[in-house]
Amino acid sequence: MTQPLGMAARTVGHGGARRRGWPWARIACLLVGGVLLADALVLMAMGFFMVGVTVPAALGLVLCFVGARWHGVRDGFHRLRWGRLAWRTGWLLLAAWACSVGVFWAVLVQQVNALGQVDKAVTPQAIVVLGSGTPKGQPSPALRARLDTAHALAAAHPQAWVVVSGGVDFGETLSEGQVMGNYLREQGLDPARILQEERSTSTELNLQYSLPLLQAQGLGLDSAVAVVTSDFHTLRAQRIAQKIGYTCALAVAAPTPLYIRYNAWLREYFAMASSWLLREL
Known part of the structure; x- marks a missing residue:
């Protein structure tokens, strides 16, 4: 018709x-x-x-x-027989994932703000700086921010030891620990206060391998330790430190440069999920 x-x-x-x-x-x-x-x-x-x-x-x-x-x-x-349902389910899952990223970022911001209020009231016996890339033997922007934060903290607490922790990056010859120590010495920090850990390749190993250096100075898992890392990394670093057995460790947030903040915070979402699946937290 x-x-x-x-x-x-x-x-x-x-x-x-x-x-x-x-x-x-x-x-x-x-x-x-x-x-x-x-x-x-x-x-x-x-x-x-x-x-x-x-x-x-x-x-x-x-x-x-x-x-x-x-x-x-x-x-x-x-x-397909169940195609319409699968298509709609896929979009719902994608929306749920986007919401979970938003929730994670909100929790992270709350964590950073809370830590910022607490760390001013704590007197650390040691400051552990976690590594974060040293292209061409120089601190990356994120690592430089961590080192600057640690330097200011060390100036405020002159009795605290400073542990710089990180192994050799892919394609590099100097360890992160060596590069970090060089940077702090150039900034005027007393070399006698700097302890270098140069084997670790992860946050968990950063904290594990730093422990013998602390113990050699009479400190241990129950000592007040400030763990300096990037703001996006504080939540995971704090939980890993607690799992290892640090009872008085407090993550201290260093700012993430604005031009890499989106990428860093998104990567941390997946890194957090990976650490949870691997039972590192």
């Missing part, structure tokens, strides 16, 4: 809009996926291949593909 001309026009128009339209979800896929993928590729080019880089890269690639082939992917799902 022939459709009325108006009805046919509306059908064609609606179908054309369906084929040519750019719904908000498709635009969001391309934007979010493009940012995740580009950011991960830049970090991979710099030699970073940890979970916090590879997982966002994979997610970004999937989102870019879905955004670029929106109608084909959607129609392919809809042709």
